[in-house]
Structures are given as structure tokens and as C-alpha cells.
Amino acid sequence: MASRTFLCFNHGKFLLPFTTTKFIPASRRPIKILSFSSVSCSLNTPQPTVEPKSQMGSTPNVVKILEERGLLESITNENLRFVCSDQTAGPLKVYCGFDPTAESLHLGNLLGLIVLSWFQRCGHKAVALIGGATGRIGDPSGKSQERPELDLESLEKNIAGIMEIVNKILSKNANLGSEKTSNFVILNNYDWWKEVRLLDFLKQVGRYARVGSMMSKESVKKRLESEQGMSYTEFTYQLLQGYDFLYLFKNEGVNVQIGGSDQWGNITAGTELIRKILQAEGAYGLTFPLLLKSDGTKFGKSEDGAIWLSPSMLSPYKFYQYFFSVPDADVVRFLKILTFLNMEEINELESAMKKPGYVPNTAQRKLAEEITRFVHGEDGLTEALKATEALRPGSETKLDWETIEGIAEDVPSCSLPYTEVLNLSIVDLSVSSGLFESKSAARRLLKQGGIYLNNNRVDNESKRIEAEDIVDGKVLLLSAGKKNKVVMNKAYFDFPRKGGPSCVKWSLHLNAEKNVNTKEPLRLTSKAGSLGKWLFVIKFWKLRVSHKPRYFMDMPGNSSNAFVFPNWVFMQVADPHR
Numbered sequence: 001m002a003s004r005t006f007l008c009f010n011h012g013k014f015l016l017p018f019t020t021t022k023f024i025p026a027s028r029r030p031i032k033i034l035s036f037s038s039v040s041c042s043l044n045t046p047q048p049t050v051e052p053k054s055q056m057g058s059t060p061n062v063v064k065i066l067e068e069r070g071l072l073e074s075i076t077n078e079n080l081r082f083v084c085s086d087q088t089a090g091p092l093k094v095y096c097g098f099d100p101t102a103e104s105l106h107l108g109n110l111l112g113l114i115v116l117s118w119f120q121r122c123g124h125k126a127v128a129l130i131g132g133a134t135g136r137i138g139d140p141s142g143k144s145q146e147r148p149e150l151d152l153e154s155l156e157k158n159i160a161g162i163m164e165i166v167n168k169i170l171s172k173n174a175n176l177g178s179e180k181t182s183n184f185v186i187l188n189n190y191d192w193w194k195e196v197r198l199l200d201f202l203k204q205v206g207r208y209a210r211v212g213s214m215m216s217k218e219s220v221k222k223r224l225e226s227e228q229g230m231s232y233t234e235f236t237y238q239l240l241q242g243y244d245f246l247y248l249f250k251n252e253g254v255n256v257q258i259g260g261s262d263q264w265g266n267i268t269a270g271t272e273l274i275r276k277i278l279q280a281e282g283a284y285g286l287t288f289p290l291l292l293k294s295d296g297t298k299f300g301k302s303e304d305g306a307i308w309l310s311p312s313m314l315s316p317y318k319f320y321q322y323f324f325s326v327p328d329a330d331v332v333r334f335l336k337i338l339t340f341l342n343m344e345e346i347n348e349l350e351s352a353m354k355k356p357g358y359v360p361n362t363a364q365r366k367l368a369e370e371i372t373r374f375v376h377g378e379d380g381l382t383e384a385l386k387a388t389e390a391l392r393p394g395s396e397t398k399l400d401w402e403t404i405e406g407i408a409e410d411v412p413s414c415s416l417p418y419t420e421v422l423n424l425s426i427v428d429l430s431v432s433s434g435l436f437e438s439k440s441a442a443r444r445l446l447k448q449g450g451i452y453l454n455n456n457r458v459d460n461e462s463k464r465i466e467a468e469d470i471v472d473g474k475v476l477l478l479s480a481g482k483k484n485k486v487v488m489n490k491a492y493f494d495f496p497r498k499g500g501p502s503c504v505k506w507s508l509h510l511n512a513e514k515n516v517n518t519k520e521p522l523r524l525t526s527k528a529g530s531l532g533k534w535l536f537v538i539k540f541w542k543l544r545v546s547h548k549p550r551y552f553m554d555m556p557g558n559s560s561n562a563f564v565f566p567n568w569v570f571m572q573v574a575d576p577h578r
Contacts, residue, residue, distance in 0.1 A: 059084075059091075059122060060121075061081070062084050062118055062122040062124065063080055063081050063084045063085075064084070064085070065122070066115065066118060070333060070336050070337050071115060071118070071288045071289070071336075071337050073261045073288050074264060074286070075284065075286045076268060076271050076284055076285040076286075077284055080284045080286065084122075091125055092119065092124040092256050093125045093127060093252065093254040094119045094124055094125070094126055094254070094255075094256040094257075094258060095126075095127035095129050095245075095248055095254045095256070095257055095258070096115070096116050096129065096257070096258045096259060097129040097130075097134070097241065097244065097257075097259070098129070098130055099131035099134055099138070100130060100135040100155055100158035100161075101150070102161075102306075102308075103162075103310065103312075103313065104161055104162070104165060104308040104312075104313045105162055107291065107306070107308075108260075108290075108291060111291055111337065111338075112258065112259065112260070113128075113166065113169050113170070114337070114374075115258050116128065116170065116184070116258065117169070117170065117172075117173045120183050120184060121173055124183070125183045125184065125185075126170055126173075126183060126184040126185075127185050127252065127254055128166045128170060128184065128185075128186045128187070129187050129188075129244060130162055130163060131189055132190030132191075133188075133189045133190040133194070134237065134240050135158070135159075136149075136150065137233055137234065137237050138233075138237070164310075165309050165310055166186055167186060170184040170186075172374070187252075189244050189247075192247055204277070205242075205243055205246075205277070206239070208272075208273060208276045208277055209273075213272070214235070214238060217238060217265030217269075218262075218265055219262065219265050219266075220235065220238075220265070237266070241269065241270060242266065244270065245257050245267070245270025245273070245283065246273045250278065255282055256283075256285070256286060257271075257284070257285050257286070258285075258286045258287070258288065259285075259287055259288075260290050261289055263287060264285070267287065270285070271284070293327075293330055294329040294333075299330070299334075311376060311380060315383075315384075316372055316376040316380035316381065316384040317383065317384045319372055319375065319376065320368045320369075320388060321388070323367050323368035323371055324365060324388075325364070326364050326367060328363075331364050332349070332353075335363065335366065335367050335370075339366075340374075341366070341370060349362070349363045349366065368384075369381060369385075372384050386403060387403060390403045390404075391455070391477070392455065393452040393455055393479050393481070394455060394457065397455075399455065399471050399477060400471065400472060401472035404471060404475050412434065414433055416433075421465050421476070422465055422466070422467065424464060425462070425463065425464050426442075426446070426460075426464070427439050427443055427446065427461060429465060429478065430451065430478065433478055435480050435484060436480065442480075443461060445480055445481070446458060446461055447461075451478075451479070451480055452477075452479040452480075453476065453477070454469065454471060454476065455477065
């Protein structure tokens with residue numbers, strides 16, 4: 001069995017295997033390390049050491065796991081493989097950074113959380129770094145132009161939202177690692193950057209940064225070749241992220257930084273600073289591939305935009321549906337990189353997909369369930385499954401107002417007066433709701449058995465809406481096929497038609513509570529444009545029904561008027577023609 005020698009730095013968090021020839025940083029002269037025991041080395045600057053392992057037993061090699069699942073792109077030093085496989089070494093401390101550019105993380109950030117989670121589950125310690133300071137600058141990696149500047153209020157709001165998501169996800173892994181302890185921490189780099197003075201930074205850090213090396217980074221070269229170019233602020237971002245690694249290495253014992261493949265330049269900036277300033281080895285970088293579809297396009301965006309991880313920005317139902325619709329060509333690879341299912345189970349699913357009798361979307365269902373559970377928890381998954389079943393045409397699940405209300409934001413919706421809905425034919429309702437552009441199209445699909453009212457197939461063209469069709473007396477769910485749906489909210493009053501057939505009826509839902517924070521009434525001004533984006537107002541009526549006031553108005557397409565809602569907060573426009 002080959003012997004291995006280790007060089008241990010006393011004040012940090014790592015233990016490193018070395019080949020027989022290395023050099024002591026203090027003298028910079030090569031020496032032979034022949035002892036089979038650990039060799040201590042004292043440096044002028046305190047360095048990280050490995051925390052003793054307590055009752056960890058056999059530790060899985062996380063690098064090997066990541067490589068097997070397609071989650072490893074590059075590592076800065078192959079020694080990391082040996083560190084992770086050595087049973088006498090203590091746990092690593094691994095960090096991943098998240099800049100607060102929005103109130104929520106999105107699918108592009110998810111791989112960072114998954115890789116951090118793998119380190120946790122293999123007994124290592126995770127550090128999630130929120131870029132309270134670097135977020136004010138903006139990472140140019142993968143961007144064609146400079147990010148817009150965030151005001152302080154938005155930045156703080158984004159930080160709070162991201163910290164909540166990270167805490168919720170990483171806390172699930174706290175008792176899954178070998179140590180069975182809380183093994184993660186969330187930090188904000190503004191906590192140390194607020195103490196850094198510019199002249200001190202230039203003297204202590206800037207002198208070690210070589211402009212040629214900084215210019216050679218891929219993120220810099222691409223921007224310099226573009227029409228937009230690159231500002232000095234963005235150019236220095238790699239130095240700021242590099243200093244973060246230096247600070248965490250020295251003060252928190254962090255010895256591994258992870259990130260997407262587009263972060264390679266920023267990560268190596270950190271390992272270089274650690275080597276030059278602290279004269280220390282043992283800082284590692286690890287990158288994972290970007291999330292791409294089989295055709296090479298970016299995975300993580302829908303027609304409506306980014307796939308957010310916060311339930312307030314994207315419901316668990318819609319999140320689940322996004323993964324459920326993954327094509328067969330991608331589903332196995334995504335099961336490997338986005339879930340924690342063992343490889344045997346994934347391989348069995350892959351084999352089953354190639355055999356006769358395979359139930360379509362079985363693998364997609366497993367993917368959607370696993371990733372929704374990871375991000376939104378058991379409650380979020382239950383909510384998504386309940387809504388999915390309730391909205392399935394032909395489902396025997398009894399619909400209720402609460403279930404439909406939970407998905408109302410995820411499907412087109414409109415409001416129609418109650419007396420206009422009652423006794424309306426199913427064909428006319430299909431057109432009035434905006435589900436079809438013409439009655440002929442509605443009739444055609446109805447004859448094919450493709451129109452559903454509250455998940456029940458409509459077979460009779462003469463079907464008219466009755467009071468018992470309205471779920472809980474409040475709402476209708478109309479579907480054309482499996483995917484096209486519209487939620488129709490019932491209005492509790494009749495509305496006098498004025499303005500003739502050229503006008504389209506809209507409803508504005510207003511908050512029932514007065515706006516006590518301002519003395520000025522809320523003013524909305526209409527502008528010329530396309531229906532569905534602007535309000536065209538010529539008349540409006542104030543109607544009080546129960547506790548919620550509503551304003552109804554008729555509008556043609558060319559009016560430009562202003563109207564005022566005194567002391568009420570505007571919340572939502574429901575467009576019946578979406």
C-alpha cells in the first residue's frame with residue numbers, strides 16, 4: 001500500500017496530501033518530506049487547519065459522486081480528490097456565493113445549492129455567502145451588459161429573501177451528513193467589506209493582482225470584444241470575489257469554493273490571492289456545468305421568464321409542472337444532477353423508458369416530485385400534487401374554491417357578471433372567457449371531446465351554465481384539452497351595458513382596506529396601446545358588494561383618460577381576453 005505524507009497548517013481547516021517533493025512557503029526552498037507522520041509548519045499569517053473528525057466513520061468521496069452524476073466540470077487542483085477520499089482528514093469547509101440581484105434565487109442558482117448539499121451529505125460544512133457587497137457591483141460573468149444598479153432598500157429586501165430560501169433548503173441537509181449536526185452557515189460579505197478601506201485594499205491586495213491575468217479571464221475578454229465594453233467597476237469584480245475567498249480561508253477556515261463553469265475566472269482569482277498573499281496551498285476551486293438542455297439551450301426559463309425558487313414568485317404547482325414537462329431526451333440527465341436519488345434507481349428508470357409498457361412521463365413525474373420536495377418541502381409538493389390532480393381534465397377529484405384559488409395566478413383568469421354567466425351556452429362561454437377566438441373553433445373541439453367544465457367533459461353543444469356548475473358559488477374552471485385552461489371568477493352583481501358592442505368589459509379588483517399611508521388618492525392614467533397591457537377608460541362605476549369594492553368600466557381601444565381611486569390600493573387587472 002502506498003504511503004502518503006501530509007502537511008498540516010495549524011490555524012485553519014484543512015489537511016493536505018503532498019507528493020514527496022514540496023517547498024516550505026516561508027523559505028520557498030524545496031525539501032523532502034520523508035516522515036509518515038504529520039508535519040507542522042508555522043507561517044507568519046495564521047492559516048486554516050482541519051478540524052478533528054469526530055465519529056465520522058467512512059466518508060463518501062464527494063468529488064467522485066459529483067463526477068459520476070455529471071456535476072463536475074473542473075477543479076483547480078487534483079489534490080482535492082485525495083483530500084476527499086482520505087479517512088483521516090477532517091471535514092472541508094465549502095462555500096458558494098449568491099449575489100442578491102433579485103428577491104429570489106432562480107433555477108440557475110439551484111445547482112450551487114445542490115452541490116453544497118452533496119458536500120453536506122458527505123460530512124463537510126457548507127457556507128452560503130450572500131453578496132451584500134459584491135451585489136452592489138454586479139458579476140459580469142455570462143452577462144452581455146452591465147447590471148442595473150440596485151437601491152439600498154431593494155438590495156436589503158433581496159438579501160432577506162435569498163437568505164430565507166438558502167436557510168430553508170440547506171437546513172434539510174443538516175442531519176443527513178455523517179456528523180448528524182447543523183453543518184452550514186450563511187454569511188454576508190458586506191460584514192467585512194464595510195471595514196475595508198480603498199488605500200489598504202490597493203496596498204494589501206491590489207499589488208498582487210496582475211492586469212494581464214485579469215484581462216485573460218473569459219468573462220473579461222467577451223465583454224471587451226462586445227459593443228458595450230466593460231466598466232472598471234465590473235473589471236474589478238473578480239478581485240472582490242477573490243478577496244472573499246482569501247478572507248474566508250483565513251478567518252473562517254473555508255478551503256473550497258464552488259460555482260458554475262462561468263465562475264472559473266473569479267474562483268482562480270481567489271486561489272491565486274491565497275497563494276501569493278498567504279503563501280499557502282490548500283485552497284481549491286470546483287466548478288459544475290451550466291444547466292443546459294440536450295439541444296444546448298439554457299434550461300431554467302419559461303415563456304413567463306425565470307423559474308424562481310420562492311413560492312411567492314412562482315407557485316409550487318407551476319414549479320412542479322415545469323419539471324414535469326421536461327422532454328425524454330433530458331430527463332435522465334436532470335435526474336442525476338438535480339436529485340439525490342441513487343444511481344441504481346435512476347439507471348432502472350432509464351432502462352424502463354426503453355422497454356415496451358413504459359408509462360409515459362414516469363421519469364418526469366419522479367423528477368418533478370424530487371426537485372419540488374427539495375425546494376418547497378413536503379407541504380409544497382403536496383400543494384403541487386393536489387393542484388395537478390384537481391386540474392387534470394377528467395379527474396374525479398372534487399374541485400373547491402380553495403384549490404382553484406391556489407392556482408388562479410398560474411392560469412389565465414377573468415371575471416364575468418353572475419347574471420351573464422347563468423344560462424350562457426358552453427360555446428358562448430368559451431369565447432367570452434377568451435379560451436377560443438371563435439364559436440366555430442369551440443364547436444370543433446367540443447365535438448372532439450376536448451372541452452371540459454370543472455374537469456368534466458362537455459358532450460352536448462346545447463349545454464348551458466347552471467347555478468350548481470359554479471364551484472362553491474364563486475368560480476368556474478373551463479379547459480380546452482389538457483393544457484389550455486381559464487379560471488372564471490363570478491362577479492356578485494349585474495352590470496349595465498353601456499357603450500355598445502364595440503366596448504370590452506374589464507374588472508379591477510381593489511383592496512378592501514384603505515390606504516392609510518398616503519393622503520393622495522391613487523391615480524392611474526391610461527395610454528394608447530394594445531388591449532391586455534393598458535387601460536382604456538371612458539366611464540367607471542363604483543359598486544360596493546359585501547366587503548370588497550369593485551370598479552367596472554367600458555373601454556374602446558382609442559381613449560386616453562385619467563381616473564382616480566381615492567384611498568384605495570390598486571391590486572390586479574383581470575383581462576378576460578388573455
